[in-house]
Amino acid sequence: MRKRLLQLVHIGKSQLKMDDDTYRRLLSQQFYQNSAKNISYSDLLKLVKILQQKGAKIRLPQGSSPLSALQRKLWAVWKAVAEESSSMALNAYVRRYYTEVADWRELNDEQTASIIEQLKQWKKRLGK
Known part of the structure:
Protein backbone atom coordinates (compact mmCIF):
# COMPACT_ATOMS: atom_id res chain seq x y z
CA MET A 1 0.00 0.00 0.00
CA ARG A 2 2.92 2.35 0.68
CA LYS A 3 4.02 1.94 -2.92
CA ARG A 4 0.52 2.87 -4.12
CA LEU A 5 0.49 5.98 -1.92
CA LEU A 6 3.83 7.09 -3.38
CA GLN A 7 2.36 6.63 -6.87
CA LEU A 8 -0.67 8.73 -5.93
CA VAL A 9 1.56 11.47 -4.54
CA HIS A 10 3.51 11.69 -7.79
CA ILE A 11 0.33 11.59 -9.87
CA GLY A 12 -1.07 14.43 -7.76
CA LYS A 13 2.15 16.39 -8.13
CA SER A 14 1.90 16.02 -11.91
CA GLN A 15 -1.78 16.97 -11.99
CA LEU A 16 -1.05 20.13 -10.02
CA LYS A 17 1.90 20.89 -12.33
CA MET A 18 4.08 21.32 -9.26
CA ASP A 19 7.72 22.00 -9.99
CA ASP A 20 10.32 20.10 -8.00
CA ASP A 21 11.25 23.05 -5.77
CA THR A 22 7.63 23.72 -4.77
CA TYR A 23 7.04 20.02 -4.09
CA ARG A 24 10.16 19.70 -1.92
CA ARG A 25 9.25 22.90 -0.07
CA LEU A 26 5.82 21.40 0.71
CA LEU A 27 7.45 18.21 2.02
CA SER A 28 9.92 20.20 4.06
CA GLN A 29 7.29 22.48 5.59
CA GLN A 30 4.77 19.76 6.37
CA PHE A 31 6.93 16.74 7.19
CA TYR A 32 10.52 18.03 7.64
CA GLN A 33 11.72 15.76 4.82
CA ASN A 34 12.85 16.38 1.26
CA SER A 35 11.49 13.16 -0.25
CA ALA A 36 8.17 11.33 0.07
CA LYS A 37 10.12 8.08 0.42
CA ASN A 38 11.39 9.30 3.79
CA ILE A 39 8.01 9.99 5.39
CA SER A 40 5.89 7.52 7.34
CA TYR A 41 2.82 5.72 6.09
CA SER A 42 0.45 7.96 8.05
CA ASP A 43 2.23 11.06 6.73
CA GLN A 53 -7.17 19.84 -1.07
CA LYS A 54 -4.96 21.68 -3.54
CA GLY A 55 -7.05 20.27 -6.39
CA ALA A 56 -5.45 16.98 -7.41
CA LYS A 57 -7.96 14.37 -8.58
CA ILE A 58 -6.40 11.43 -6.79
CA ARG A 59 -8.00 8.96 -4.40
CA LEU A 60 -7.52 5.53 -3.00
CA PRO A 61 -9.53 2.80 -4.75
CA GLN A 62 -12.94 2.45 -3.09
CA GLY A 63 -13.68 -0.70 -1.20
CA SER A 64 -10.05 -1.45 -0.57
CA SER A 65 -8.72 -1.23 2.91
CA PRO A 66 -5.42 0.58 3.34
CA LEU A 67 -4.33 -2.44 5.39
CA SER A 68 -3.42 -5.86 4.06
CA ALA A 69 -5.08 -8.98 5.47
CA LEU A 70 -1.97 -9.68 7.56
CA GLN A 71 -1.95 -6.13 8.92
CA ARG A 72 -5.64 -6.40 9.84
CA LYS A 73 -4.84 -9.65 11.68
CA LEU A 74 -1.99 -7.94 13.55
CA TRP A 75 -4.33 -5.13 14.60
CA ALA A 76 -6.99 -7.60 15.78
CA VAL A 77 -4.49 -9.62 17.83
CA TRP A 78 -3.04 -6.41 19.26
CA LYS A 79 -6.47 -5.20 20.38
CA ALA A 80 -7.14 -8.57 22.03
CA VAL A 81 -3.87 -8.56 23.99
CA ALA A 82 -2.88 -5.00 24.83
CA GLU A 83 -4.42 -2.92 27.60
CA GLU A 84 -3.82 0.26 25.64
CA SER A 85 -4.79 -0.82 22.14
CA SER A 86 -3.85 2.39 20.33
CA SER A 87 -1.84 2.64 17.16
CA MET A 88 0.84 4.61 19.01
CA ALA A 89 1.18 1.83 21.58
CA LEU A 90 1.53 -0.77 18.82
CA ASN A 91 4.20 1.41 17.18
CA ALA A 92 6.12 1.47 20.47
CA TYR A 93 5.82 -2.32 20.78
CA VAL A 94 7.01 -2.87 17.20
CA ARG A 95 9.99 -0.50 17.66
CA ARG A 96 11.30 -2.77 20.43
CA TYR A 97 11.85 -5.47 17.81
CA TYR A 98 12.41 -3.43 14.65
CA THR A 99 14.06 -0.13 15.56
CA GLU A 100 14.19 1.01 11.93
CA VAL A 101 10.38 0.83 11.56
CA ALA A 102 8.58 4.02 12.57
CA ASP A 103 5.01 2.81 11.97
CA LEU A 119 1.60 -11.32 20.45
CA LYS A 120 0.00 -14.77 20.39
CA GLN A 121 2.64 -16.00 22.86
CA TRP A 122 1.94 -12.97 25.04
CA LYS A 123 -1.78 -13.74 24.87
CA LYS A 124 -1.08 -17.35 25.99
CA ARG A 125 0.95 -16.14 28.95
CA LEU A 126 -1.89 -13.84 29.99
CA GLY A 127 -4.35 -16.73 29.73
CA LYS A 128 -6.68 -14.86 27.37
Whole structure:
Protein backbone atom coordinates (compact mmCIF):
# COMPACT_ATOMS: atom_id res chain seq x y z
CA MET A 1 0.00 0.00 0.00
CA ARG A 2 2.92 2.35 0.68
CA LYS A 3 4.02 1.94 -2.92
CA ARG A 4 0.52 2.87 -4.12
CA LEU A 5 0.49 5.98 -1.92
CA LEU A 6 3.83 7.09 -3.38
CA GLN A 7 2.36 6.63 -6.87
CA LEU A 8 -0.67 8.73 -5.93
CA VAL A 9 1.56 11.47 -4.54
CA HIS A 10 3.51 11.69 -7.79
CA ILE A 11 0.33 11.59 -9.87
CA GLY A 12 -1.07 14.43 -7.76
CA LYS A 13 2.15 16.39 -8.13
CA SER A 14 1.90 16.02 -11.91
CA GLN A 15 -1.78 16.97 -11.99
CA LEU A 16 -1.05 20.13 -10.02
CA LYS A 17 1.90 20.89 -12.33
CA MET A 18 4.08 21.32 -9.26
CA ASP A 19 7.72 22.00 -9.99
CA ASP A 20 10.32 20.10 -8.00
CA ASP A 21 11.25 23.05 -5.77
CA THR A 22 7.63 23.72 -4.77
CA TYR A 23 7.04 20.02 -4.09
CA ARG A 24 10.16 19.70 -1.92
CA ARG A 25 9.25 22.90 -0.07
CA LEU A 26 5.82 21.40 0.71
CA LEU A 27 7.45 18.21 2.02
CA SER A 28 9.92 20.20 4.06
CA GLN A 29 7.29 22.48 5.59
CA GLN A 30 4.77 19.76 6.37
CA PHE A 31 6.93 16.74 7.19
CA TYR A 32 10.52 18.03 7.64
CA GLN A 33 11.72 15.76 4.82
CA ASN A 34 12.85 16.38 1.26
CA SER A 35 11.49 13.16 -0.25
CA ALA A 36 8.17 11.33 0.07
CA LYS A 37 10.12 8.08 0.42
CA ASN A 38 11.39 9.30 3.79
CA ILE A 39 8.01 9.99 5.39
CA SER A 40 5.89 7.52 7.34
CA TYR A 41 2.82 5.72 6.09
CA SER A 42 0.45 7.96 8.05
CA ASP A 43 2.23 11.06 6.73
CA LEU A 44 1.85 9.74 3.18
CA LEU A 45 -1.90 9.56 3.75
CA LYS A 46 -1.79 13.18 4.99
CA LEU A 47 0.22 14.20 1.93
CA VAL A 48 -2.36 12.64 -0.40
CA LYS A 49 -5.08 14.60 1.44
CA ILE A 50 -3.07 17.83 1.14
CA LEU A 51 -2.68 17.29 -2.61
CA GLN A 52 -6.41 16.58 -2.89
CA GLN A 53 -7.17 19.84 -1.07
CA LYS A 54 -4.96 21.68 -3.54
CA GLY A 55 -7.05 20.27 -6.39
CA ALA A 56 -5.45 16.98 -7.41
CA LYS A 57 -7.96 14.37 -8.58
CA ILE A 58 -6.40 11.43 -6.79
CA ARG A 59 -8.00 8.96 -4.40
CA LEU A 60 -7.52 5.53 -3.00
CA PRO A 61 -9.53 2.80 -4.75
CA GLN A 62 -12.94 2.45 -3.09
CA GLY A 63 -13.68 -0.70 -1.20
CA SER A 64 -10.05 -1.45 -0.57
CA SER A 65 -8.72 -1.23 2.91
CA PRO A 66 -5.42 0.58 3.34
CA LEU A 67 -4.33 -2.44 5.39
CA SER A 68 -3.42 -5.86 4.06
CA ALA A 69 -5.08 -8.98 5.47
CA LEU A 70 -1.97 -9.68 7.56
CA GLN A 71 -1.95 -6.13 8.92
CA ARG A 72 -5.64 -6.40 9.84
CA LYS A 73 -4.84 -9.65 11.68
CA LEU A 74 -1.99 -7.94 13.55
CA TRP A 75 -4.33 -5.13 14.60
CA ALA A 76 -6.99 -7.60 15.78
CA VAL A 77 -4.49 -9.62 17.83
CA TRP A 78 -3.04 -6.41 19.26
CA LYS A 79 -6.47 -5.20 20.38
CA ALA A 80 -7.14 -8.57 22.03
CA VAL A 81 -3.87 -8.56 23.99
CA ALA A 82 -2.88 -5.00 24.83
CA GLU A 83 -4.42 -2.92 27.60
CA GLU A 84 -3.82 0.26 25.64
CA SER A 85 -4.79 -0.82 22.14
CA SER A 86 -3.85 2.39 20.33
CA SER A 87 -1.84 2.64 17.16
CA MET A 88 0.84 4.61 19.01
CA ALA A 89 1.18 1.83 21.58
CA LEU A 90 1.53 -0.77 18.82
CA ASN A 91 4.20 1.41 17.18
CA ALA A 92 6.12 1.47 20.47
CA TYR A 93 5.82 -2.32 20.78
CA VAL A 94 7.01 -2.87 17.20
CA ARG A 95 9.99 -0.50 17.66
CA ARG A 96 11.30 -2.77 20.43
CA TYR A 97 11.85 -5.47 17.81
CA TYR A 98 12.41 -3.43 14.65
CA THR A 99 14.06 -0.13 15.56
CA GLU A 100 14.19 1.01 11.93
CA VAL A 101 10.38 0.83 11.56
CA ALA A 102 8.58 4.02 12.57
CA ASP A 103 5.01 2.81 11.97
CA TRP A 104 3.60 -0.71 12.29
CA ARG A 105 1.94 -0.35 8.86
CA GLU A 106 5.41 -0.24 7.29
CA LEU A 107 6.34 -3.75 8.41
CA ASN A 108 6.87 -6.24 5.62
CA ASP A 109 4.87 -9.48 5.67
CA GLU A 110 7.61 -11.47 7.38
CA GLN A 111 8.02 -8.88 10.14
CA THR A 112 4.24 -8.62 10.57
CA ALA A 113 3.92 -12.41 10.93
CA SER A 114 6.72 -12.40 13.50
CA ILE A 115 5.01 -9.71 15.59
CA ILE A 116 1.70 -11.61 15.38
CA GLU A 117 3.39 -14.75 16.71
CA GLN A 118 4.99 -12.78 19.55
CA LEU A 119 1.60 -11.32 20.45
CA LYS A 120 0.00 -14.77 20.39
CA GLN A 121 2.64 -16.00 22.86
CA TRP A 122 1.94 -12.97 25.04
CA LYS A 123 -1.78 -13.74 24.87
CA LYS A 124 -1.08 -17.35 25.99
CA ARG A 125 0.95 -16.14 28.95
CA LEU A 126 -1.89 -13.84 29.99
CA GLY A 127 -4.35 -16.73 29.73
CA LYS A 128 -6.68 -14.86 27.37
